[in-house]
Amino acid sequence: MAFNSETAAIRFGTGLSAKIAPPASVDDMLARLKGPDAMAERFPIGHFAQVEELMEKIRKLNKLRREDPDKRVEVQQRIGKLRNQAQRQQIEWLRAHMARSIFTEDGLRERLVRFWADHFTVIGKKSMWRFAVSTYVEDAIRPNITGNFAELLKTATFHPMMLMFLDQVNSVGPNSVVAARTPKRGINENLAREVLELHTLGVDGAYTQNDVFELAKLFAGLTYRRKGGFTYDAKMSEPGPETVLGKAYGGYIQDLFHVTDFLDDLAVHPDTARHLARKLVVHFISDDPDAALVAHVAAAYRDSGGDLMATYRAMLTHEAAWAMPAEKVKQPIDFVTSSMRALGVKEKKFAELKWKKIRTYVIAPMGLMGQMWENPTGPDGWAEEAEHWITPQGLAARIQWAMTVPTQLRSKLPEPVALAKTALGTRLSLELLQACDDSVDNADGVGLVFASPEFQRN
């Protein structure tokens, strides 16, 4: 079995739609992906600099509060307003993120953005950074998903959100200039460990605790400054050299290029190829992936020196990518957006939906489905396994959403059987068809379509 457009839309895209044609071929999918990013233009998401500006305002207000205690109440109120503004902004960015999936002709791009954003998970831990994750994805991930993995790795690793999330910003070499001045300061291993364990080699990869520590020393100096953004501060860095994975880096001038050299080497490590290939295949095709397919994708990655387009092409041209039965389960964000896409939600209506309704119809229910938007429990991001999502409570939340939210999104609901044909094509089962006929009303019928296993699996 090879390419078919239905699987292309469901497994590798954002779902079927009555109005938007599915991809015509693998070449078509890859050409769109390589082409201009139309959705980013049409549904803009802000940049990290906007959140930095907001942070700057808050810093000034805090300063004012310290200097003039009489203004405390006023300052408190103004900070509260800024926080609300940031929260609203985060919701608007979610709206744009969803709109891209609902209205795109280039679904693979949206799926890959989510895949890589999850691979390089960041969580905003405090203040306005809590609302800044979308801007990190927009600035660091989205523009780099069609180039070389090394670029993506470096951009994500050096982004302020990553440096803050994994506590790199204050880590200094034990023999650095800074540590000589303030002996209590030193190394923090967090980013070094996760770069090896999660972002490149994988936990089964060829590294040891000692590599983690050596890499943490090599990373010392990577930091984020209010003014100037990402910075390599030689005064924070360890004189070196540090030997990581058997090779020495640094040891003469202290400079960022030692770190980039290391990340370039790491990107083409065979364990990285294997780990990334497996993750891609698990995300798109099977929780229990075909070993030959993984090997095929890993080989393409290795042979191309980490070229992501070549890697995707290898996955998409392998027979198993299309032949595997649909056993994955959509994550809540994919479940919700593909439902809206099939439902034919109108662009204008979606754009005008009050932000509070985005909370009630999307953010809260996704939380109950197990996906708190931009807030996974750890740096490993969201789970892949179907069993993780289809728990009694998670499934109940999906059913509840399917039965109640669609009526709020369309003034007139589609007829369930027609919707089922749109959303599922040839995957529509006789049981579901019969159930649509037997449902008490359109709302319940539509609910059954979205609640069905064939819609939730991809």
Added chain:
Amino acid sequence: MSISRRKFLKRAGLLGCSAAASPLLTPMSFAALPSDNRLVVIILRGGMDGLDVVQPYGDAALKGLRPTLKAGEAAGASDLDGFFALHKGLKDLMPLWDKGELGFAHAASTPYRDKRSHFDGQDLLEAGLGMDGLGRVRDGWLNRMLQVIPGVEPQTGFAIGREEMLVLTGGAPVSNWSPDTHMNLSDQSRRLLERIYHDDPLFNASVAEAIELAEVLDPKMVETDADGDDAAMMKQQMMASMRGGAHKRVAEFAANRLKENTRVAAFSINGWDTHNNQRQALRGGLSRLQDTILILKKQLGDVWGKTAVVAMTEFGRTARENGTRGTDHGTGGAMILAGGAIAGGKVFGEWPGLTEADLYQGRDLRPVMDVRDVSATVMQGLFGLDQSLLEGAIFPGLEMTGALRLTR
């Protein structure tokens, strides 16, 4: 979450409310169990720093290892026994300590060593296996305990919260629910859902359990008319689910189930990965843990006397403070034991010391106790389980020391 794991029985369709008899079932009779006791297992995800929570402030080496993370009275901690002090974030638990309803197992760890990954660490913690179990994780030890107890019903074991709990997942039928979840279905939709899920074992098992639980837990919600109130009700439920204090709702829910026919409950408390500015970073987790234990005690009433709460984490943290006033991933850590069934007022474990030579790999608190041994000993005390079952079916490969007396 890493991905090479968890081939649950669910996939094969073996799991669900009507799970058939497990091959591990033994001929032990229900009457042989003092089954009126309760066990609550709390997974503290992120790697709790045992040295900061139960501070060995009597060990002279501690100060040198931790220049800014203070311990003992200097940190507002409560003295426990002259050697250990309890972090001030748990000070409201001191009355329990005084009554002997709170204890700790220190320098404890799972068999997990060296790579210090949260995710592999949590897998081994919940699977209850040795290092050779990595990559072969199928089910959780708490579920395997239920597999050896005859007469277990779906609500005997209850996993609570929005996340899957591996520790309670496996071949024995258990319940999974979140206090914020509601499912309002018409009779007809329920029947139709059962029909469309019939051939998909995972969806079929989950929906059967969801329908049953929604009926038991939220009876007035299950049956609604198809008239306009759905939207208002949904809005109300959704807003409620976003309110803070989710951990308190979980604790209350657990207590309510445990007062009924639930005997084993499991849930998570997150937020222990304190690499940076630990004094601040540890507050949230500790306050959630303290709230949880206090709510359980209060809500359980008389049942508290028959209850053991065991809180455990995937690993402890480095003995030395790191360069950013936090701690990195380590090995030995602490477990928290609470409840009227616990023989507390004691820090269990032979203190390994904190000098350079004492530390594991010159860096971490050396484990002197296996987390599984502590869990097994508590389960033996509560449920009278045979040692052979504990060392075989439940924790394969464990050798219980028999040295601990943890329950009344």
